[in-house]
Amino acid sequence: MSVEHASTRIIDCYARGLDGTDLTADEVWAVEAHLEACRVCRERLAAAVAMQAPGVAALVGNVWAGLEPRLGAPVARRRYRSVRLSSWLTPAMVPWLGMVVSVALLALLLDLVGGGYGFGSGRVSLVLLLAPVLPVLGVAASWSQGLDPAYELTASVPRAGLQLVLRRTASVLAVVVPALLVGGWATGVPGVTAAQWLLPCLAFTSTTLALGGVVGVTRAAVAVVVVWAGVVVAPTVVASRATFALQTGGLAVWGLVLTLGIGVVIARRGAYSVLGAHR
């Protein structure tokens, strides 16, 4: 299909500009609309400007002369924090995750040196004892309004809610789980398998998230730490051996708690898009 182009007369009149034009208003409108789409006519216009409107050509030349030296100058490279990294970790989370990893490594060190907690034959690895509570601290650091200065803006954006919760929890787990894997593998205390600490770890994380949507993340984290002290630490200290909760028999309960927690988080996905969860 052949497209109709503007005639030479119209293009010359357009190039001459406002003074001395004999184009009507709708002709001006039509030729402008055509020039936006047709490069052949734009080239013809460029040639017409050079001939018909030397003032305009001189102005364009001046602007180019001013711009050329600046275009060739090299741009200083700055250290650029891309959105991609901030989309996974807020600046408030980074020091807390560092602390969590240090605690895991310290627990590993104490295990290797002291051979675990306990007396006599029943020895419990410190890594196993601490594993459930470490990601809870990371989750609290991602959402608590005391630690995150931009909490209100974060709560008001479209991305708040399930998407952001999954992202930040994934980045917390991506930091904590490998540290615990290394700890669990390298510890010299026997009786530590990956399933034994992984399921309680995930169950505590999902419980903190679920409870945080109801009462606020800080209170939820405190409650979960108290439960951990009561269910995991106190019986171990009293009985001087690994409690039922940490043994293989208790894994079914942890699995149930994990499923319940995930279900609540998905059902109440709007909870992290309001201010209540950040308290």
Added chain:
Amino acid sequence: MMPAMSAADIAPTPYAWEIRATGLKVRVGRKRMAVDGLDLSLGTGVHGLLGPNGAGKTTLIRALATVLRPAEGTLELLGESAGGTGEHRALRRRIGYLPQEFGYYKRFTVREFVEYMAWLKEVPKADIPGAVQRAVERVGLADRAEERMKALSGGMVRRVGIAQAIVNDPSILLLDEPTAGLDPAQRLRFRELLQELGADTCVVVSTHLVEDVAAACSDVVLFAEGRLVFQGTPDELAAAGGPEHVGDSPLERGYSALLLNPEQTRGTW
């Protein structure tokens, strides 16, 4: 070349008011109803929200930003119901919000922070650099876009807050005390920006400064103790006051005339 107008841009709006609240009640804490039975209809233009401290202005703006859920009543934003417990993702993409306590990450540069907020507001990835540059230029921070936010003065930080609120070209813009910390020249520039934005957006500005309201707002909403006291143009507000009322300008006299309540039990200081 100029981008073509999309069908969404020239489609007729199916709603009469951008913000419409009927019998709105919003709870703060456990017991206090900060917004108590509010009926409000706001369309395109700049609306100034005036009221004494503790009247519930911040709670109202938070409820309009869907950051607080209303306890009772209905709230419709851009024709969609905004009171429910869902995430309201599509609605929030068209809302811009600047909270009163604007928290930011000190080690981010201006451009990085506005880009992060643009990402959070689900601006399409290819459009983010252009939108950020436009927002930063509109608030007058183009030459300081690569500086860290901890090196900026208070007024400039506020301007970054305004830039992040407009980066997604919102249809509703909610600004809670945006002129706090701006010097007089910046306030003048900010009023011009408000008038530009109010041409096609519904802007709600909560402020204490009556002269901001006089200069920039097309509509004044007076809010006290959780209820609407007055809604009208600034001239109507000025006409409500007489020489016997306290105030240095006609608007201040109108303000004190409407809020003067002999049965009021709480002190005004």
